[in-house]
Amino acid sequence: MVEVSSILIADDEEIFRETTADLLRLRGYRCDCVGGARTALAALDDRSFDLLIADIHMPGSSGLQLAEEVGTSHAGLPVILMTGVPSLDSAIRSVRLPVAAYLTKPLDLESFYRQVNCCIAESTARRVLRDAQHAFAMGAEQLEMLGDEVSKEYRSPAADEIARTANSAIRVVLESLQSLESLWRRYASPEDAAAIRSLVVSRREAAFQEALEYAVLVLERTRNSFKSKDLGELRLRLSHLLTRQ
Structure with a gap:
């Protein structure tokens, strides 16, 4: 009998977390939902999960703090972080943590499912x-x-x-x-193997690239507000770095 993979979703937005859980259940996963970081840690201590999906901005401890604690107390558990308010700071901090993916809301479902599948494969x-x-x-x-x-x-x-x-x-x-x-x-299968290998080998590089992309976006948005030769040169160098990824 095939064991059903378990996912824990931590998000203070009830409608979002329940809807996300229902979508994943339709794909054959077992999903438990909690509304904060403290209750997430309690759930992880109570039973084993194959993946943690957490919102970055929650009352009390943030998703970033949760990911850091999970990396210590539940080493090896994949973590996907989500946010509706992306920032360069949170993207960079996530790179330094055991985070499999940094996703923005509203979710791109195709990309989200792909990340979930890869994380579950690694955890399994x-x-x-x-x-x-x-x-x-x-x-x-x-x-x-x-x-x-x-x-x-x-x-x-x-x-x-x-x-x-x-x-x-x-x-x-x-x-x-x-x-x-x-x-x-x-x-x-070649497709799944390639996806899993991509996640395991370069998930930190992917998070780093997202941080670079966001940095370039911020510099583009503010180029007319802050006239600076140094900032312009920084934007060009970051853009050039991205084209070499």
Whole structure:
């Protein structure tokens, strides 16, 4: 049976978070919703999730503070940050945090779904590999113990119990291998593999590019208000840097 991936959405705008959750549920995800950073951390402590989607501007702790805490207390959990009020400061700060994507509202649904799929794939891979590693370790330990028991109990009534335990340990290892194979088959298509690789390898570079694009946009908007040769040169250099990405 395929395990349903779980997403936690933290946003103080009830209509937005519930609508977003409904859209993701239609795509087969399980979604829980909370209205702030503190309740998000409590939910993460209560059960495991594959992805956190959080608004940057919330009462109390911001989404940026939440992402920072999650990076420490729930390392490896992908985080997507959203904001209806983008700024150069928040974009740059997100680059320095374990953030998979910095998205602006209203959401571009195609881009949003793509980011969610990539984050879920990465999170699922981490979980399956972690579970498989644990199962291998447990199976190896059981088999090692059985080796000692066999030498002591060979041809005794305990031999049948030893055989049953050995079969159980081997079955755990085989199930772990099957989980790894299922994961590979699920994300083995060239399109999905490319998307996942793009997220894992260059998600920080993508966030950095968004910050650069926003910086250029701000300089363009203010070019008539602030007549400065230095600012003009900065805008040109940033634009040139973007064309080389």
